[in-house]
Amino acid sequence: ALAASAPADQTFTATARIEIINHQGERYPLKIAVMMKRPALLRLESIPLLGPPDFFLSVAKDELRVYLPGKNAFYTGRAVPQNISRFFPIFMPAAEMISLLMGIAPDNREESPALRGEQEERYYRVDGYAADRRTRSLWIDPSGNRLVRIRTFAEGETVAYEAAFAEHAPIGEGFMPQRVTITGDGMAALSLRYTDLRPIAADPESFPLPIPEGITPILLDP
Numbered sequence: 001a002l003a004a005s006a007p008a009d010q011t012f013t014a015t016a017r018i019e020i021i022n023h024q025g026e027r028y029p030l031k032i033a034v035m036m037k038r039p040a041l042l043r044l045e046s047i048p049l050l051g052p053p054d055f056f057l058s059v060a061k062d063e064l065r066v067y068l069p070g071k072n073a074f075y076t077g078r079a080v081p082q083n084i085s086r087f088f089p090i091f092m093p094a095a096e097m098i099s100l101l102m103g104i105a106p107d108n109r110e111e112s113p114a115l116r117g118e119q120e121e122r123y124y125r126v127d128g129y130a131a132d133r134r135t136r137s138l139w140i141d142p143s144g145n146r147l148v149r150i151r152t153f154a155e156g157e158t159v160a161y162e163a164a165f166a167e168h169a170p171i172g173e174g175f176m177p178q179r180v181t182i183t184g185d186g187m188a189a190l191s192l193r194y195t196d197l198r199p200i201a202a203d204p205e206s207f208p209l210p211i212p213e214g215i216t217p218i219l220l221d222p
Helices: 094-101
Strands: 011-021 027-037 041-046 056-060 063-068 073-078 114-120 123-130 133-141 146-153 159-171 174-184 189-200
Antiparallel strands (some): 011 027, 011 189, 027 041, 063 073, 146 159, 174 189
């Protein structure tokens, strides 16, 4: 049911207003242009109030690339949580992050999880278990079979992260949320508000950032 209402296997672009809230409660607003495609293609470009973009990030072919024109620095390395979180406040695998940015439940890490479901107020909650341990919970709005919240658990059922999705709109052949909020253990809180969300025709080769002429990339991996 969730797959039927999820957007098709397409590339999507949007303008996103982002608010990052760190552990001290300080807020950092940003505006970025986003291009994304499952399972693991992403490109971000900042939209500053004045002047040219000052931040570029891409994930493609399991590689992270980041360009900071103000520092004349270009970084490259594996698209792993340790590297991604240095530039974007999310600590998780790239494919998992991109699914959440699109309001889609990431693929199960377990091949065949045991599922249990029950009604919880106006939503239907589905819990996934592996080796008798709850690994995640999904809250689904049964009126449209749309995912409204996901909670993923670490060992001991401590919450690894939670994501909430709101204001779903028809996009292409499915629905996508226009508001996404992600919070997690050890992560800053991230809130996104999409505008001009639409599917486009794009070649996967358009995702990786080109290396600017005259710049030697800084390797993130040892």
